[in-house]
Amino acid sequence: MSKWKCSTCGWVYDPEQGDPESHIGPGTSFENLPYDWTCPICGSGKELFEPLGWAQTARFDSHKLILDDRAQQRLSDGLTIYKERFENLFRVAQQLTSSLHIGEILERIRDEARATLPHLQEVCMLVIDPEARHYTRPLHCAVEKQRINCQLCKRGRGTVNSALDQTSSAVCFLPDSEQTHGPKESLAATGFSEIVFPIFEGDKPLAVLDAIAKPGSGGLTERDFVLLKDLVELAGNVIKNARSHWIMSREKLTVDKILQHLRPFVPSTVQMIVEKNPSAPDLEKKDVDVTVLFLDVAGYTRISETQSRDKVTFIIEKYFSSFLDIICSHGGDVNETAGDGLMVIFQGDNRETALSAVKAAVEIRGKTLEINEELKDRFQPVEVNMGINSGTAAVGMNRFTGTSGTRMTFTATGPVTNLAARIASAAICGDILVGPETALRVGDHIDLHDRGLMSFKNVSNPVHVFSLVSKAPNCTPSQN
Helix, strand or coil: CCCEEECCCCCEECCCCCEHHHCECCCCCHHHCCCCCECCCCCCEHHHEEECCHHHHCEEECCEEECCHHHHHHHHHHHHHHHHHHHHHHHHHHHHCCCCCHHHHHHHHHHHHHHHCCCEEEEEEEECCCCHHHCCCCCCCCCCCCCCCCCCCCCCCHHHHHHHHCCCCCEEECCCCCCEECCCCCCCCCCECEEEEEEEECCEEEEEEEEEECCCCCCECHHHHHHHHHHHHHHHHHHHHHHHHHHHHHHHHHHHHHHHHHHHHCCHHHHHHHHHCCCCCCCCCEEEEEEEEEEEEECHHHHHHHCCHHHHHHHHHHHHHHHHHHHHHCCCEEEEECCCEEEEEEECCHHHHHHHHHHHHHHHHHHHHHHHHHCCCCCCCCEEEEEEEEEEEEEEEEEEEECCEEEEEEEEECHHHHHHHHHHHHCCCCCEEECHHHHHHHCCCCCCEEEEEECCCCCCCCEEEEECCCCCCCCCHHHC
16 A cells, blocks of 8 residues: 655655544555545645655656656646635635625525536525524525525425434435445545535534535536535535624623613713723722712601602602702712612812712702692602712722622722711701812802801711801701
C-alpha cells in the first residue's frame, strides 16, 4: 500500500499507521478512506492528495517540469474541483448580499444547487424545526411554483426519515434499492440516485436538503456530493444563526419586560449608574455632597382609619404622582418611600442642588393646596410637612445578608440624612423647614423665615432652623 501526500500542506498519509484522529485504523489503504475524509492538518479533501512518489515519474528537460499523463490528470482534477467549489460558493455569496430575509437566502442556496448540477431532477430544502415560524417563512416549492410550502410534498418521505434517524452528515441512496450509505463508509464514487443531507443543531433536527438525480443521468458522483455539502453547510449556518438570533431576541424581550416592571422600584440614580457600565456598575458607598428632602403626609393614620383601602390608595397616589413630576423636573431622585412619606436626594453642584430642593418643596406645597381644592367635596384636606438639609453623606449601596439571601438598597446615610429626617418630623401644618447649611446655600435666592434654635433627638446641639413658609403655623400636631 502506497503513501499519499497532501499537495496543500505536505502531510503524508501512511496506510500502515492510518489516521487515529479521524478513527482510521492501521492497514487502511488510501483508496478505502471515506470520500469525505480530509487532511488532519489543513482540511484538504482526498482530491488534493497524490502518491508520495508521483513526482519522481516526471522528467526534467531544459529547466521545465514535464509530468506524465497520470500526474497531470490528478493535478488537473484536484484544481478543477477546488475551482468549482470556490465558484459555487462565490455565486451564492453574490446573490445573498442582496437579501436579508432568511427564507430568500435558503431558496437561493437550494436553487444554486440545481443550477450547479443540471443533472438533478429535484432539490428540496425542508425546514423541519417546529419553531422555524418564528425566524423564517415557509419556503416556496422549486418544482411547483404555486405551492407556498416546500414541506408539503416531502415531509414524512422514507428517504428523509431515514436520514433524520441516522447520525451521518448525509445519507446516499442507490437506484432501485432501499440500501443506504453514510458518507464515512467506503463507497463507489458514482451512481447514487438520491442524497439526503440532514442539518442538526446538537441532537435537534432543523432542516433537510434532498437532492434527486434525473433518471438515466448516471446518478450523483463524489464531486456532486462535495459541491452539495458546501451548500448544505452554508444553509446550516444561515438557519442556526437565524435561530440563535431569534432566541436571543426572545430572551431580550423577556428581560426588557422584567426590567419594565422592576424599573419603577429602582431609584433613577441606580438606573443611570447601571446603564453607564452594565457589566460592572459602581454602587459602592462614596462621600457625596447632597441635599436631602423628607416629605411626610400629616394625619395618615387618621386617613387610613376613616377611609376604605381603595380611597386611601387613591388619595396617596393622586398626591404622590403629582409630587413625582415636580421632583423629577428639579433633578431629584426618589430614594425611599413609605406609606405616608418620601425621601428624595438631590446631587450635583452644592448651591444648585440645594436651590432645586427648596424650589421643589415650594411647588409640592402649592400642588397640595391645589389638589385639596379639587377634592374638597370628597375628602378632608391633606397636609404635607417637609424637612430639608444639605451636606456630605455616604451615598451608595447598603447590603443586608441573611440565610434567605442578600437585600440591597441604594441610599444616602450619615448625620446629614438623619438631621433632615428630624427636621421634617418637627414641621407641622404644611410647613417646610430647612437646616442651617441649606439656608446658607439658598439665602441669596429664597426668602427664609427664622424659626430659631430647635433640639432634636440624638442630636447633641440645638440646630438653627429656617422655614420657607412666611407665617409660623399656629396649630399643634394633635390638630393634624
